[in-house]
Amino acid sequence: MNSLNTKVWSAETVSADLERAIHEHRLPPGTKLGEDELGEAYGISRTIVRAALLALSHRHLVELKRNRGAFVAQPSVREAREVFEARALLEPRTAWSAAERMTDDGLALLHENIRQEHAALDAGENGRALYLSGQFHIEIARIADQTTIEGFISELISRSSLIIALYWRRRAAMCETQAHHALLDAFEGRDGATAEQLMKSHLLDLIASLDLRNVTQPPASLREALNR
Amino acid sequence: MNSLNTKVWSAETVSADLERAIHEHRLPPGTKLGEDELGEAYGISRTIVRAALLALSHRHLVELKRNRGAFVAQPSVREAREVFEARALLEPRTAWSAAERMTDDGLALLHENIRQEHAALDAGENGRALYLSGQFHIEIARIADQTTIEGFISELISRSSLIIALYWRRRAAMCETQAHHALLDAFEGRDGATAEQLMKSHLLDLIASLDLRNVTQPPASLREALNR
DNA sequence: GCATCGGAAATTGTATACAAAGTTGTGCCC
DNA sequence: GGGCACAACTTTGTATACAATTTCCGATGC
Numbered sequence: 001m002n003s004l005n006t007k008v009w010s011a012e013t014v015s016a017d018l019e020r021a022i023h024e025h026r027l028p029p030g031t032k033l034g035e036d037e038l039g040e041a042y043g044i045s046r047t048i049v050r051a052a053l054l055a056l057s058h059r060h061l062v063e064l065k066r067n068r069g070a071f072v073a074q075p076s077v078r079e080a081r082e083v084f085e086a087r088a089l090l091e092p093r094t095a096w097s098a099a100e101r102m103t104d105d106g107l108a109l110l111h112e113n114i115r116q117e118h119a120a121l122d123a124g125e126n127g128r129a130l131y132l133s134g135q136f137h138i139e140i141a142r143i144a145d146q147t148t149i150e151g152f153i154s155e156l157i158s159r160s161s162l163i164i165a166l167y168w169r170r171r172a173a174m175c176e177t178q179a180h181h182a183l184l185d186a187f188e189g190r191d192g193a194t195a196e197q198l199m200k201s202h203l204l205d206l207i208a209s210l211d212l213r214n215v216t217q218p219p220a221s222l223r224e225a226l227n228r
Numbered sequence: 229m230n231s232l233n234t235k236v237w238s239a240e241t242v243s244a245d246l247e248r249a250i251h252e253h254r255l256p257p258g259t260k261l262g263e264d265e266l267g268e269a270y271g272i273s274r275t276i277v278r279a280a281l282l283a284l285s286h287r288h289l290v291e292l293k294r295n296r297g298a299f300v301a302q303p304s305v306r307e308a309r310e311v312f313e314a315r316a317l318l319e320p321r322t323a324w325s326a327a328e329r330m331t332d333d334g335l336a337l338l339h340e341n342i343r344q345e346h347a348a349l350d351a352g353e354n355g356r357a358l359y360l361s362g363q364f365h366i367e368i369a370r371i372a373d374q375t376t377i378e379g380f381i382s383e384l385i386s387r388s389s390l391i392i393a394l395y396w397r398r399r400a401a402m403c404e405t406q407a408h409h410a411l412l413d414a415f416e417g418r419d420g421a422t423a424e425q426l427m428k429s430h431l432l433d434l435i436a437s438l439d440l441r442n443v444t445q446p447p448a449s450l451r452e453a454l455n456r
Numbered sequence: 457g458c459a460t461c462g463g464a465a466a467t468t469g470t471a472t473a474c475a476a477a478g479t480t481g482t483g484c485c486c
Numbered sequence: 487g488g489g490c491a492c493a494a495c496t497t498t499g500t501a502t503a504c505a506a507t508t509t510c511c512g513a514t515g516c
Contacts, residue, residue: 035498045471046498054279058286067477067498082376089317089377148310149317152380263468273501274468295468295507 009042011051018052022061022072023134023161024127029074033062059155061162073162077212080163084207087156088200090149091137095183095199096192097144106143110184113139117177130161136180140199160206169211179205237270239279245270246280250289250300251362251389252355257302261290287383289390301390305440308391312435315384316428318377319365323411323427324420325372334371338412341367345405358389364408368427388434397439407433 007013018038021027033053035046042049053070056062063073075083098106113136120129134157141150179202186195235241246266249255261281263274270277281298284290291301303311326334341364348357362385369378407430414423 036496047470047472050498051278051282054282055286058283069498079376082374085374086318086377086380089321090314093317146310146313148307148384149314152314156376264466275500275502278468296509297468 009044009048011048011055014038014042014044014048015052015055018056019059019061019158020131022056023158024131025161025165026127027072029072029162029165031072033070033072035069059158061155061158073159074166075159075163077167079159080167080210080212081207083156083159083163084203087153087160088203090153090156091140091203092196092199094141094144094146094149094153096196097146098140099187099190099192099195101145102143102187102190106139107184107188109139109143110136110180110187114177114180114184117180121177130164133176133180134158134161140183163210167210167212170209176202176205237272237276239276239283242266242270242272242276243280243283246284247287247289247386248359250284251386252359253389253393254355255300257300257390257393259300261298261300263297287386289383289386301387302394303387303391305395307387308395308438308440309435311384311387311391312431315381315388316431318381318384319368319431320424320427322369322372322374322377322381324424325374326368327415327418327420327423329373330371330415330418334367335412335416337367337371338364338408338415342405342408342412345408349405358392361404361408362386362389368411391438395438395440398437404430404433 009017018027018033027033035049035053038049038052039046053062053064057064057070060075060079061073062070064070113132117129117132117136120126120132137157138150138154141153144150179198183195183198183202186198237245246255246261255261263277263281266277266280267274281290281292285292285298288303288307289301290298292298341360345357345360345364348354348360365385366378366382369381372378407426411423411426411430414426
């Protein structure tokens with residue numbers, strides 16, 4: 001397929017590779033992930049593919065349907081709300097902690113992240129920009145030195161990317177880099193309270209940019225959808 | 229071994245069974261979980277066992293050491309702190325939500341849970357009591373109608389059980405049933421603010437009952453420990 | 457006695473074979 | 487032509503065979 005054969009793949013690297021592809025919208029929600037297909041693409045047996053798909057299903061990025069196969073997840077409106085509820089509980093306080101423990105290295109990483117995101121947007125690589133935008137949030141948890149919370153946020157960020165793929169409303173380019181800039185300012189001033197507040201607003205903006213009315217819901221079953 | 233052969237086991241049921249055993253301290257931290265051993269015990273092949281162990285490792289209840297095997301996880305002091313940090317972010321607000329949405333069915337379930345926990349304590353079944361005590365917290369998230377957060381809390385609760393196994397200090401019986409009673413009262417009064425506050429205190433009490441000084445830390449490697 | 461170096465045994469890692477379930481296509485019947 | 491049944495094909499589920507690695511144990515040398 002591509003350069004997938006040049007690397008030694010393991011269940012971890014394959015699932016990370018797939019997660020990034022999902023995050024960047026190269027694998028849109030609902031995509032069938034056939035085991036043979038993936039095995040040939042990566043040059044590995046189905047054993048490893050299955051372990052990778054299992055890992056992704058535990059992160060709710062892939063849905064395993066018994067005897068039917070693996071599909072990129074399609075979060076429901078309800079799940080979308082829940083994901084942002086969880087982020088609202090975890091991220092603002094974590095931003096506060098990050099501000100308190102901020103180091104110059106941390107600031108440099110965040111700066112570099114924003115720079116790359118701008119570059120990606122300028123190059124029209126929207127998927128890559130979205131991925132980098134997510135990494136910004138994960139980097140904050142890392143700076144806050146909270147590995148456990150970082151794991152949860154990392155999963156929620158990837159799920160958010162699926163939600164954005166399904167429910168994104170604004171066609172205007174992601175104006176959120178402004179929010180990240182503002183956060184960076186707060187971090188530079190080691191201002192925990194402001195960082196927490198900015199993160200809270202940022203998440204509210206994000207969910208406000210989605211169309212979570214039940215109308216756009218993908219049909220539970222094709223049969224049901226057509227019988228309406 | 230026991231009645232394990234009477235049931236049709238799948239990766240999901242096996243990992244749930246193991247998780248409960250870990251939660252109840254029947255499988256203490258550090259226990260080796262051999263694949264053949266488990267396969268024979270449950271009457272299934274290593275394929276299913278591996279899928280179950282993989283699931284548990286994703287929940288941080290089992291540590292997979294490459295070419296060495298699977299072991300019941302031994303959370304570090306640092307990890308212990310992180311788990312309770314995460315719980316402190318998630319559970320108090322979730323308790324508030326639960327209070328707001330509380331139903332009579334929900335109250336009955338919580339009541340029954342406390343009753344069974346008392347019964348288990350009276351019967352000297354400490355492991356079972358600990359498990360039920362965890363279920364109380366998970367039930368709250370369920371009543372709050374937050375499936376995603378419930379999943380995170382469920383993982384954190386199981387990890388807390390490992391932490392208790394390693395760092396529990398008070399020999400006195402778990403006095404925390406008092407805390408659960410107080411929470412139940414707040415729920416009965418649909419008093420979100422009090423429920424949130426009680427949950428916060430409850431978690432602080434819990435972490436205060438642990439000995440998280442670095443001294444008791446199990447050595448990273450036996451060799452290193454002996455060379456000191 | 458102690459450390460070190462094989463080599464056998466045991467255990468995990470990966471691929472593959474076969475079974476089971478689902479999907480698709482064809483032809484028959486009405 | 488539409489509906490249905492059955493068969494061929496495709497895909498996933500599980501077990502097992504074999505390879506790779508570690509562990510255990512005893513022999514060897516100092």
